[in-house]
Amino acid sequence: RKQATEYSTSSSDDEFESKPSLTHKAKRTLRRRRKLEKETKQLIKQEELKRLHKAQAVQRQLEELEERQRALEIFGVKLERELRGESDSGTKDETQMLHEWFELVLERNKLMRYESELLIIAQELELEDHQSRLEQKLREKMAIDGKSK
DSSP: OHHHHHHHHHHHHHHHHHHHHHHHHHHHHHHHHHHHHHHHHHHHHHHHHHHHHHHHHHHHHHHHHHHHHHHHHHHHHHHHHHHHTOSSOOOSOHHHHHHHHHHHHHHHHHHHHHHHHHHHHHHHHHHHHHHHHHHHHHHHHHHSOTTTO
8 A cells, every 4th residue: 555655646746747847848849939930030031032132133134135125226227227228328338237237136136035034033033922922821820729720
């Protein structure tokens, strides 16, 4: 009997001691979870800033590209008039003007390809941003406790 009483007493003591340690473990787990959430939010914010800077750079490049295309268009119109003989400048020979015309066309095509690449990059950034927002919504919904779900 004495051994049984000591055994039951020690087990009840263990239970009593384990309850505070569980709350301590729960607090520690909660702290870890909050720290992880904070770090995740910081990473998300950094990724958003990177995307924003990249989007701004792409926008600047598109504007510069548009300016170059306008300049080429103006030069092309002038060259076209010279080729048709509408312009008074008869200083250049026709083969040189045709050579310039083909270079102009090649440059324009190169700019158009570059513009397409920049637009694809911009679209990719938009999709990444959309994905990030969806992941954030998912994390928020997963953080809701089971009863509220």
